[in-house]
């Protein structure tokens with residue numbers, strides 16, 4: 863399985879968060895993304911939130927420049 867990432871720069875937020883998280887497994891990435899979403903963005907950890915996050919994962923590593 864290749865590396866996957868999620869990049870907060872792609873999603874507008876009130877905090878203008880620029881964090882990107884990358885991992886070799888989807889479960890690691892999901893756990894880290896859920897914790898980040900809860901701690902920083904005020905989401906609640908729910909099955910629906912986890913499902914939404916999984917849909918935002920991209921293949922590879924975060925780009926240096928904002929898309």
Ligand SMILES: [Zn+2]
Pocket residue numbers: 870879880881898902903
């Ligand atoms: Zn963020």
